[in-house]
Amino acid sequence: MKRARLILSVAMALVLVAGAAAQTITVGSWRTDDVAQWKGLIADFNKSYPGIEVRFDPTNPPDYNATLRLQLESGTGPDVFYARSGDVGKTLFKDGFMFDLSAEPFMSKFDAASKFFWQSDDGRSFGMPLFAISQGIYYNVKLFRDYKIAIPQTWEELLAAAKTLKSKGVIPFANGTKDEWDINEVLFQTLAPTYVGGAAGRKALESGAKKWNDASVAAVFSAVKDLSPYLPRGYAAVDYNSSKVMFQLGKAAMMFDGSWTIPEHMKAAGLEYGVFAAPAPKGMKRAQVFHADTGIAINPKSKNVAAAKTFVAWLVSDAGIASVAENFTGFFPMAKASKAIPFSNPVVKSFLAMNDGVETDVRFSWTRLNTGNPSGYDLITANTIAVLGGKKTPKQAADDFAAGLAKWYVY
């Protein structure tokens, strides 16, 4: 017994020594939910590169940006870390906390549109695009079958389906407003691209060609208002987790949500579910959110820049892309080559099919509106909730949105 323990401890010491001898890189992330996924990814990576140990070290999501900034400023930052797209990433790059990746060979695996969201204003890349996410409407297949509801092709059909479900005593949409972020990010921002006219419409607003209280913006709020009779009773006190539970238990027939929820729904026993795109009103062209969500950046102060680069480059090698696609259900790799991946999960396939033949864009407020005071993000949240509660008309909401932005937005 004693001898066994001795052998064990010697073996452990050897493992430790071996571990210290190998290169170690840490990966900072805001996805505490993805520990298992990263374990799979790292195992695949180590098949090709056994000498590099990768440690996934995520932070509580709401604290990520602040914690990362603090770590980077004090010189204790991770070697490789998740990079926010748009404004937040740009600021970190400007302050010298991200490696300039523009000249790296692995960046050639992306098209210009994908790279754009992790580029500074002068076109230098600070992050390699890792994942995109998609958003749509989840639906309960069994409830749709029971009440003979076809998948809605227009906004009018969607409202008619909701009306039918409500008359049968089923909650049409599970979404609520208690957590605030979800009504903004998974409801408003799912609808926005269609009504403002995709990326072109967004850019027209951002450049000042159209006013922020344009009819197209009011139309998004108006669509939000259409849904208010079909939310759960007391939706103001329903938070994101309760919404998901309501949907998983079959109490609610539909839910606006993002592709990142697929793994959770897969675990829900007995749930038969699918997903469809938020439809456009009759005669209007649909546009789809396909949001450039996660980039990966390298810490210039890292002691293992070479190993970090090796790891990042592997992520977009054929083996890496396959591993990302396999391990991260609901997140879509962004390299050009990933278009050929044969996804097997039917819901993942449905999400990707939403992009076919329509224009895609990132979330409406993500490019220019999330900073500033009051931020466009906060204005969208507050006005969406006000419209749902009947405290503002869609027109008033759009006017308030424009008035708030007028305080700081520079064209």
Added chain:
Amino acid sequence: MTQTPGMARSGRRSPWGVGIYRRPSWFLYILPALAVYVAFMAFPLLSSLKLSFYSGSGFTLDTFVGFDNYVRLFADADVAPRFWGAFGNTWVFFFVHMLVQNTLGLMFALILSDKRLRGAGFFRTVIFIPTTLAIVVTGFLWKLMLDPNFGPINLLLDRVGLGALALPWLGLEETTLPIISLVSSWQWVGIPTMIFTAALQSIPEDYFEAAQIDGASGWQVTRLIKLPIIVPMMGVVGVLTFTGNFNAFDVVYSMAGANGAPNYAADILGTYFYRTGIAGKHPVGIPDMGLGAAIATVTFVTLLAGVMVIRRLTMGRK
């Protein structure tokens, strides 16, 4: 502030002239405590005070801006409403605790200290149990209880025909803060109960016997003997409640999130400080530490003033 009233009265004669103070070695005795106090209390307090006069990008505050952070806090059209909202909400939070938690605590203590009560130990345990639970747990439990669709509270209201009263309690601007304050009062009622019970039990039996001989009624005994004797304890409970509430954060965070949703209705100084000085606002999440330090300083000054007032009101009496 740390002087007791007794010392203040004898303060006319210099304390340096008596006993141990004549020898310089007295200083050695307080040195360890002083060192700990300076390192962990005074220094952070002062450096936070200093931070409130600075501004900068991220966590590096290097630009001296004078009172700019305070001006923004009190007067800026976009910042001030949040601050005053949180400030006002904290007072509401405090008054609910004084009214519900401490009044109930006093009543429980009066009942529990009555010698005729059987099973006092059992009731005392029951009242004290919530205090031992983590706020995250109680916050989550009450969120489930108050769920608009499946929570037992609304189901019960539906069952007895009061469905119209089955409100989304944590979703309405009018009800969220009072409900959270009540949950917090429910959780902490054990503390004042315990303090008051201890105070009541320490009253010498002779007083009650004398009162009995004089023919005093139960209410007279309570009003003229018990309550006046525990007034200093009411001061202690008041100070504890005041400091606890003005530093509160977790119960609101667990039941209404960092924003005190909906529409900042439950936002208190603790959550406002967290959002401004520590986490930053979603989705950008970069804090404004100078402004955060200004909030912390204002909270500190409010606490100092409040504690002094409460002590003056309750400790001055003999």
